[in-house]
Structure formats: C-alpha cells, structure tokens
Amino acid sequence: MISFMLNNTVEQITDEQADTTLLNYLRERRKLTGTKEGCASGDCGACTVVLAELSPKQDKLHYRSVNSCVTMLSALEGKQLITVEHLADGKTLHPVQQAMIDEHGSQCGFCTPGFVMSMFALYHEEKQPDRTEVQHALSGNLCRCTGYRPIIDATLKACGNKQDDQFSRQETQTVQTLTQLQASAEKGLAELFMPTSRDELTRLRQQYPEARLVAGSTDLALEITQQWKTLPQLISLTRVEELLAVVEDDTGLTLGAAVPLTDATDALLRHSPELAELIERFASHPIRNQATLGGNVANASPIGDMPPVLLALDAVIHVDNGSARRQIPAREFFTGYRQTQLGADEWIEAIHFPKRKANSLLRAYKVSKRHEDDISAVCAVFLLELENGVISKLRTGFGGVAATPVSANDAEQQLRGLTLADKHTSQLGQSLLYNAFNPIDDVRATAQYRKLVCQNLWQRLWLEQQGSIDIRVVNHA
Amino acid sequence: MRKLVQPQGLPSPFKPTSKAGKSHPHESATRQVQGQARYIDDMPEPQGLLYGAVGISTITHGLITSMDLSAVRSFPGVVDVVTLDDVPGHTDIGAVFEGDPLLADGKVLFQGQPLFAVAATSIDAARKATQLAKVEYESLDACLSVKQARAENKTVRPVHVNLNGDPDTVLASAKNTLKGHASVGGQEHMYLEGQISLAIPEEDDRISVFASSQHPSEVQKLVAEVLDIPLNKVIVDMRRMGGGFGGKESQAAQWSCIAALLASRTGKAVKMRVPRMQDMQATGKRHPFENFYHVAFDDTGLIQAADIDVSGNCGYSPDLSDGIVDRAMFHADNAYFMGDVRVTGHRWMTNTVSHTAFRGFGGPQGMVAAEAMLDGIARKLGEDPLIIRKRNLYQDKARNVTPYGMEVEHNLIGDLIARLEESSHYWKRREEIKAYNAKSQILKKGLALTPLKFGISFTAQHLNQAGALLHIYTDGSLQISHGGTEMGQGLHTKIAQICANEFGIPVEHVEVTSTRTDKVPNTSPTAASSGTDLNGKAAQNACLSIKQRLAEFAAELTGGKAEDVVFDNQQVISGDQSWPFAEFIQKAYFARISLSSTGFYKTPKIYYDRATGTGRPFFYFAYGASVSEVTVDTLTGEYCVNQVDILHDVGNSINPALDKGQIEGGFIQGMGWLTTEELKWDAKGKLISNNPATYKIPAIGDTPPVFNVDLYPRANDEDSIYHSKAVGEPPLMLAISVWCAIKDALSSIGDYKVDPKLDTPATPEKVLMAAMALQQELGA
C-alpha cells in the first residue's frame, strides 16, 4: 500500500503495477488530465507536479517539483501530491496562475500546467528568486510558443510579492496528516518494494533476484516509457537508511547513493565549490530533485556527468550485498560500455570523496549543444595539485569521449612536474588531450569536435590561471 | 501608448467597450493555467474506447517481402490490426498531389514509415503489440541528400523559375562577383502536444472526428475518401491544439484517417495518440535546403544581378513542397532589390520523411540565402553589413519590383530600420564591440541587424477564402464559429475582439466555438499567417450582415436612417433613442428578425501566373527588423545571445500583447532553428535526433536577458481587417540576425575581411569549426 495525500485528501494505492508511472496513474487511472504528457521522457516538463514532503525536522513542508512521467508511485509514499487542478483556492487563482494570465504567459497552453507547477514550487522556496534562479527553477520546462520572456516575468512578479496561500495556511494540518501517514506499517505494492534498511533490502534482493533496483527513476523509467518494456518487479532504494546518509568528516565527504542530487548539492559544494556549474547543468531542476548519484554511477553511461567528477577526485564507491561491503576506487569501477564491477547481488551504498588538498585546483566543464538540460558532448574534469606553481599531481575525468567514463592517463603523467604557468604546459596538455581518446561521431557531436574540445578545455583551464581574461560566455555562481 | 499612423487619415477602428486594439488575455488563459483547457487526450473517454498505435519501418527504402502480424493480433487486448489492404476507399492521402499512402503500400519509402495499425483496449497493449510484428524487407538503395538527388535527378515536382532581366550577361561582365553556398538545416516542430485524433463512429456509416489539426476540412475530406463515404457524413471538430507551427497542416490527417478506419471497422471509438519518438520519426519537418548564389555588385556594394538556386529536400513525397519551395523563391530576395535576377527552385526527392509546412513555409530558408549574400558582399568590400543591407533595400519608385514581378508598395522597411538602428544604438555598440574584440583573445562579440519583408497570402489563390457563422442569442450573447483553428496564436481571442468591436459589446459576451466542419464548410488551413486576416474579415462580414438587419429595424422604430444607427457602449442608438444591446436583441427576436448569419471573405488583388513566373502572389508585405548581439567562445564554439532589439510591423494591432507574444515566440523558435536544433540522420537514413533528449529546442536560459520588442506604429495601407497585419510567421525570420551576429563575431577574427562559412544550424560544433577554418585561412 502506498499512502499519500492527493491534494487535500488522504489516498491509498494498492493495486497498481510496479512499473506504472505517476503520470499514467494521474491521467489514466484518476482522470486528472490537467497534468500533460509532452514527451514521457523527462525532457519537456509538461507533466510537472509538486511533491510536498516533511522537512528533515518534520515540522515544515518542502515542495519539490518532479517530472511525473519518470516518477514511480513509490515516490508518493508519505507525501502530498499537488497537481495543477488544485492550486486555485476556490475561484481565486493562485498568484503564480494569475501572474501567468496577466503577463500573457500561455499561448497554446500545453506547457502551462507544468510551468505553473514549477513556479509554484519556487514560490514556496524561502528566498525571493532573481532572474537566474527563476531560470534554474524552470530549466526543466520547455515552451515552444512563448519564447519564455512572459513566463520569466510572470514568475518574477508572483515570487516578488509572496503571500500566504492555501498551502501555507494549511501547513500545520498537512504536516500532521503526513506525520500520521508515516505510522502506517505497510509500504509499497505487491511488486514494488520499499525497504527502509539494509537488512530488508538484503532480504528482498534474495527473495526477488529478478527485481530491478530503482532510486530516482530518471534513467530507469525511460525503459518503460520509451522502450515500452515491462518491469514487473522493482525495489525502491529511496528509503533505505544506509543509502541516505551524508557524512562530512576529516576523511572527506561520504554521500549516500540514494540522496537526490538537489539534496546532495550543498554538501558537494562544500567539498568542491567548483562543481557548481556542472551540478547546475546536470539535467534540470525537477530531474535533480529525484536523480541520485548512485543511479548516475550505476547507470555507467559514458555520457553521465558525475563519473568524470568521481574519476578526477579519486572517489571511492562503496558497494554492498547485504553480507559484505567492498570499496572500489572509481578508477577501477567502470569496466566496459555500461559495465561496472558491481556484482549481480550488489548495490552502491555510498560514494566517498576524499578530502581535497588545500593547494588543489578543480575545474569541471560541460560542453553541450544547449546550455540547459542537455547531455554533454564532452564533460571534462581536472584536479590539479600545485606546489609552488608546479603540478605535483593531475587527475582527470572525461565523459563523451569513450565507451566508459575515462581518465587521460598520459596527460596525467606527462604534465606532472611541469610549471602550470608555462606556455609549454598549455601546449603539451593540448596535444596530449587531443590525442588522448578515440571518440565516436553521434547525434551530439563528431569525434573531431570532441577531440578539439578536450584539447581546448585544457587551454581554457590554463588561460583561466592567467588572470583576468574573459573566457566564458555564461558566468556561473 | 504608441501613436499609430493611419492610412489616408482614417480614425482608429476600435471601440473602447470591446477591448479590441488592446491587450487582452488569451481566451483560454484562465483554463490553461488551471489545467482545465481540454486537449483531445483530456476529453472524457467514450465508452468502450480503443487505443490506436502504428508499427513503423526499420529500413529506409525497400520492398516489404513479408509482414507477419499474427503475434500482434494475438497480443492480449488487441482488437483489430489493419494494413493498407483494409482501406475501403482511397489509400493515398496526399494533401495536394498523390504520393502519401495511408500505410505502406508494399514499399518502404523512409525509415519510420507506418506499416500497419493496431487498436487495443489499452494504449500500453496497442504499443507493445506493435513490437511483435515480423517484417521482412528487401532493401533498395536510398537517396539521402539533395546532392545525391541532384545527381540521380530525383524530384517530387518540376523545377520552377522566376526571371527578371538578363542576369547571366550582367554576371559575366560584372567587375565584382561572389559565389556562395549555404546549407540550411530543417526543423522539427516539437509542438508540445503530439499528434492525436479521436474518431467516434456514429449511426450507420457516419463518423465524428476530433483532430488536433490546422486543417479540419482536409481531415474531413480525407477521412471520407479513406472510408469511401461522402463528405457530409463526416464531422471534424477541433477546439485547440497544443501547438501546430505547420506540423499539423497536412500531416495531422494521417492519424485521423487511421483512427477513423479502426473506428469504422470495430464500431468503437478509437483514439490515436502518437508517442513522441514516433511522432518525430514519422512526421515531416521544415525542409532542409541547399542554397547557391552568384551575385554581381558595384564598388559600393549595390547588387546588379543575382542568380539564386534554392534546393528543397522534400523527402519521399510532394506533400506541400511545391508551395514551400515557391515561397522560398519568393523570399530569396528578402527586402533587397537585386537587379537582373534569376531564382530557381528545385524540389528534390529523398528517402526521408516527407518534409512539410513549418512557420514561414520555405520563406525562412530562402531568406537565409539573401542574408548570406549580403554578408558576403559586405565582407568583400570591408564595409559594415548594415550599410550594404540598407543600400540594397527595395525603394519606393524605382528598384521596387521583385523577381516575380510584384511591385513592392507601401514599403516601410527603410524607416523601420532607421528607427531600430537608433533605438538599439547600433553604431555605438558596433564601436564598443570592435574595441572589445580587439582586446579579447577568446571571446568574440558579434552584432547584426537584419531586415524582414514577408509576403502575406496563400500562394495558392483558392485558399485565400474564409467563412464564419454568427449567432446572437436572445440574452444578447454572441456565438461565432469560423474556419480558423486555435493553436495558441490567439486567433479566437482576436475573433472575439472583432465581433465585440462590431457590436460595441464587451469581449466577454462573445463565445468562439471549436472549429467544426458542420458549422463552416470547406475551410482553408490555418496557415500562411492568414488566420486573422481571412477569418477576421469573414467574422466581420457576418457581423455586418446582422448589424444591417438590426440597423434597419432600429431605423424603422425611430423613423431614422439605418446607416446612422450606432452600436457602441453596449447600446443600439438610433437618433435620440437608444436601447441596451440585450434588450434590443429581444425586441428584434420578437419582431422576427434573423439573428444568425454566415460571413464570407476572399482576399482581393492577388494572382500568380505559373507559366510566366510572375504576378502578385501577396496582398501585402509585413516588415520587421531585429538587432542581435552575441558572444562566442572560440575555444568551444559555445555562444550566448546577449541582447535582441526588434521593431516589427503588425499594422493596427488588434491585440498588442498577443502580437508581441507571436513576435517573441517566433523569434526564439527561429533562433532555435538556426542554432541548437539539429536534425541528424545516420548513414543509413535513420533519424537519430528523434526525441527531445537529442533534439534541443531553446530552453528558458536561451531567452536573451535583454529582449526589447516594439510594434512599428503604422496601420496597414491595404484594407485588411482593421488595417492590421498578419504576424504568425514573419517574426521567425527576425532570428536570422542571430546567425549573422555569430558570423559577425567570427568575422572579427579576420578583422572583418573574411566572411566565415557557417551553415545552419550553427551549433557550437559548427561555430568552432568555422572559427578554426577562419584561423587557418588567415594563417595560410
């Protein structure tokens, strides 16, 4: 049984299949057709809904926009699902809705419910957003009609003058209801399992060896919605306590595999503030609200954005099968195209990022056709340790250039011991990186472009160290 | 408020009560923001509804040697499976010419072609069942590019030429000439609502179809033909589309025909909703073009002659390609007089999906050729491109005839550019940018102003007609139906404003119904930017005929004259008598005056003679210009658009907010077409940019942070509805300034002496390659 609030009423789901998406549940089962399907792949945002959940202290609500087309029903457990039909308070529209009308933010209107929901989630963030923050919050919503200007204006307007809405007025009540829901013992569905502990997970895996693991479902759901696969049994990892821990200590940062990226961001940026741009450009805001680091790493896509970071930072992947834990250096983890060292009975528990040296320099670059919500043509991450301007250690990670996430081993070796500021270091690095990989031509880029970008990103890094020359078309954080 | 210049000193046609001429929200906005605006997939489902799905080809060109559908048939939930053999009537659904089989006719013509269709009790069952087909093929050589089609001489329609003077002689003897080529990419529509249709069988062989289509009358005709029934047994209803952009002009019909076929066989309602990836594979796109030019110009950059060759990649069938390539030809001059000129338009056949209408209908692709040429001339002479552009604009008296022999009247472009040049501080920014580029090693800024002249009317003369049907009910409320379809552009809002304006009543008292073939017959597609021009006039015509009856009645009551009766401020006024509108309607009803009327309109003045390639295909031109500023990263080819200034001519705006929405939205869509939206087919002819993960339309961060849009304050000199101008398509082409600005930034690498070769879409990759080619050229 999955217990949740659908808008204001407590509901239970008991008889759905494990691979039913939230969007299909809403539209087909509940006939709540305000939420739209534009792509069923997490790319357009027409299906955006908001999940309100208890804050860690359980005294407040946190509002999270998600793409319902790539969300499994397990994500509803213990939360309030808010859909576009419910925003208005009787005849009074929600301020974000009213602003969309006043600013002429809808044309064909098909994207509008999704935008409204992303705006609503932003409305409930504590601070008053500026234009950049509005763009980030709406980065997962596509509109083909308006060109976005009126939508940006509407959002700034609504969020610039926030007032209590029916949700904040009912917050105490909602918190209470959600707290009560937590008490219910039985969670999950007949074939959608929701363990909360390592032991339970272990048991389930032994009992249902065929069941697929799922965390944020932002990769897995595509098998259902795009390849039309049937996934009869799923084990959700999102409530397993051991996978949710975030530990920052002297050894570095250990991030639970099932922590959604949004929730992991602060800790990651405390560890490595230089990752801000890459994280901000990882998918879109609603995708990051669900996507996990564990899923990104387990998926082992050669174009994933976090594996290069893991490689450059010499991260260690903590895996577990319930009886024995192993620690695998990221550099040994990826063994072939979408293949890893992970055993059939294992899962990723956490990722450990060793503490950074004080003199280290990190750069993480993503190059893609579109700036927001696009998959990398090339992702390049460089970690340099410097002693008196001399490179004492270089670690790299690349995506989009090989069948797996990879490091540029030759460059790492040959650039060590060189003075970073020397022109020669720039030139040698460029030629090493140009020749480091044999990428392929695909829909995102040609092999030649990828090689050139690897080369030029080293030059970018080098030039950035030269001081105040303009180097980026868009500046970040 | 801007001050409009009215032609011949006419007063403003707008009455305050109606809110016409004012920004008024989209008629559905309140429902849209609440998720209450119903699209077809949101309609309550009829009992026993079945769901349709199609199986598509996995090869690019070949013969189907066997198609075993037994596993499809026996899949749980499947109720019916059809192939082309099951079609009782016409099997070809080509919009203008034959060539589009409803389902594959033993041959595969492109990869992704629908082969068979399934109806099942759930959408999941229908889709999963299609995966079980066993299809065997004998592959044939595929034609995959314009180049190949040219070599093999494969066309879908004959070549057409516009010739003015003797360009060959001038080109041969000219002092300065330039030859160039620009590959212009196609574009996926990516309407947010995918293709969908719901067919409901009615009594006997009658059928109702709810279609997300820009052309309900064509859907009606094709459904009737496929089912072999007369047109009067088919009703097509279309309330709103979640975007169309041309992609639902001809190519929405197939899905309705399939749904109708399955519905008529099973006796059950059938909903055919195409999943995004199939939608992208199986429906046509904006035509990719290969454009070549050869131009002669004097030392000041004034064009003396041009020979322009535009080659459309039409895909496997004619579809609308004849008109699309014609329009590319009609816009290969853009706003420039080119002296002795030849424009040749080819329609090449390839084994790709049949390319189709897309906002601008070929016009944008043609225009890119003109702007490429102007940039080329400017660089060769070392002049600022704006100077060369201005020098070549069509003039008022001489130098005012297009390659197709149409005189450019009421030309606004010179003044419009002058104003924009000033308001955007073009020259000041030009200096700043030059200074910046001289210092900046990696980042280069670019600036470009491009003009726009777009011809308004369907180039097929018969389509320039429209109908409307107006009812006034006894409470004084109005209901209007017309032939146009609402796809977000705000057509219904404007029509309501027009009716309200005619009767001097609030716009809220006017209800616009869904577009239905049983209300207004034989309609034209809502396309060619003509929605408001045609249907607005037809609606006004219906209003006028009822007004005439009411005025006569009022005059009768007061002994006044019918022509003196005034409808304003919710009153009907005759002499010193006046009645509240609703009260007067009641009176008229009791006096047995008909409160219902049709309306009709046909565009005057237009004609085109194909034999000579001359005529006046357009009622008027819409003008505009834009200035774009970009920053380009020469290390990666990434770029961003810093600022855009637009001045655009919509005549007397019926609704400035909606017009501005069309301008901004069209611009961003055009920018996407020219920058990040890259269609890619693999070497075997499979579309690999087949979903929004691999095909990138602009996202919210791509909207320029400074985006100034103004309306040019002048009413249309032609007698269009309230002297407004069409606005649907033209703004898309304003985005050409983004492409030119990127080229300008690159050109700074060579001190503005070299014209970079940059095909579109100018993805970061293409920009980097262009930058490197330039550096090499300079180094060498």
Ligand SMILES: Cc1cc2nc3c(=O)[nH]c(=O)nc-3n(C[C@H](O)[C@H](O)[C@H](O)COP(=O)(O)OP(=O)(O)OC[C@H]3O[C@@H](n4cnc5c(N)ncnc54)[C@H](O)[C@@H]3O)c2cc1C
């Ligand atoms: C629109 C969109 C945009 C995207 N953009 C990006 C992007 O910019 N960069 C990028 O890198 N990725 C991107 N992705 C991919 C995806 O979001 C990420 O890979 C994400 O991190 C996956 O995490 P998840 O928790 O959603 O994984 P899930 O979908 O839940 O799982 C993915 C796979 O990993 C397995 N798995 C999950 N957790 C574990 C675990 N703890 N142990 C073992 N196996 C596990 C699952 O069984 C499944 O096979 C995008 C996806 C979408 C839909």
Ligand code: FES
């Ligand atoms: S439907 Fe497009 S993101 Fe969900």
Ligand code: FES
């Ligand atoms: S209003 Fe049509 S997609 Fe946004």
